[in-house]
Amino acid sequence: KDHINLPGFAGQHPLCGPNDERFGIRFPCMSDAYSKDLRTLVLDVGSELNCSRFIRTGVYCMVSGPNFETIAEARMLLTLGCDSVGMSMVPEVTVAKHCGLRVLGLTLITNKVSLNYSREEK
Structure with a gap:
């Protein structure tokens, strides 16, 4: 239903750079990025x-990777x-929302974090 873009806080964002208004406004609202x-x-x-x-x-929280998160x-x-963490999806969602598309995010959870x-398991 929502996401946190951690790399975006550090300036890694798909909308950085010049904006072409034909594709969307400069600062799109992301509070409703995912279609109810x-x-x-x-x-x-x-x-x-x-x-x-x-x-x-x-x-969903996006981290830059390419590694799994530490316990801390x-x-x-x-x-x-x-609720879940991954290394993708958020840039695609951001660009789709910027272009005025309806968005649904689906992820497949493949590992349980420690x-x-x-705990001995990795």
Whole structure:
């Protein structure tokens, strides 16, 4: 339903540079980047297909990578309200929103982050 663009805070942003007004305004509003209608559609179809237990909504956090987060970073991201973390999607969402497109973000979670220093699994 939302995202946090950590690289964007450090100036790594897909809309940096000259703006071509034909594609969108200079400073697009990102408070509604993800379409509620498309999200509802996915939840409804997931329910119809008996897949609701696999579908979640939440806040995606983009980090620059190319590595997984440390335990301290994972704890910080959890405190910030992040539900999932990845190294992509946000630039594409930002550009799509800039161009006036409706956006839906889907991610596949492939690893569970460790929040405990004594945990042996990596």
